[in-house]
């Protein structure tokens with residue numbers, strides 16, 4: 717099967733390695749390339765890929781929203797996410813799906829975080845957040861609060877889901893409720909990429925929520941370091957990366973790969 721990941725930049729993508737490891741579990745031959753595509757070239761690159769026999773692809777930053785516009789058919793979760801991270805070629809054209817949210821949910825489950833009737837606080841209101849709201853709600857989260865530096869952006873996002881789900885609320889980073897403890901806090905802001913953490917009160921850590929960062933790297937992010945100093949259990953987004961990949965792999969092949977050995981190998985490699 718001929719697959720690829722499209723992004724801009726793309727050279728550091730771990731997806732080829734992850735999918736090769738999955739394929740090896742089933743003795744499957746897989747060709748999985750990295751394709752660099754600036755947003756304005758993406759449509760053309762995708763067409764070339766299809767003409768060369770490409771049957772499926774992953775899409776990463778900053779192309780996920782554009783990918784949605786190039787699809788002939790969309791899954792419900794891609795539609796709700798407003799973004800596509802998985803493309804499958806069908807007779808009708810490209811079908812778009814989004815496995816980011818289920819990747820996060822599966823990783824939290826693996827980490828032993830119970831989501832049923834839980835209270836989840838998400839920091840940030842960008843594209844990464846939109847993709848995980850529905851899957852978290854479907855996993856049984858009862859309160860999902862979106863807090864963002866720019867409160868209006870969080871409020872707009874919450875309003876999209878609030879009609880269907882009563883438990884979705886929003887605020888600025890400084891107006892987060894601290895009375896009742898949070899089960900899990902997910903950092904989905906880009907603050908970590910600048911070595912910063914979102915400016916939130918220490919009081920949100922009351923009750924020791926599980927603290928998760930969607931970003932991963934060699935070092936824990938400033939947010940995770942801060943949470944660990946307050947004795948909270950923490951995890952970065954490497955597991956989410958592997959889980960979303962597994963869900964994509966399953967869409968293409970119908971095979972369910974084992975994620976833990978792949979995650980462990982990547983972690984060793986990062987250290």
Ligand code: ATR
Nearest residue numbers: 840841842843844845865866869905906907912914
């Ligand atoms: P993505 O698609 O990865 O979510 P994005 O749409 O650029 O990226 O969103 C980045 C998010 O990180 C936003 O929620 C942004 O807050 P604003 O909406 O107020 O811009 C947040 N963010 C970026 N830098 C931040 C910082 N230093 N502190 C807190 N939040 C930050």
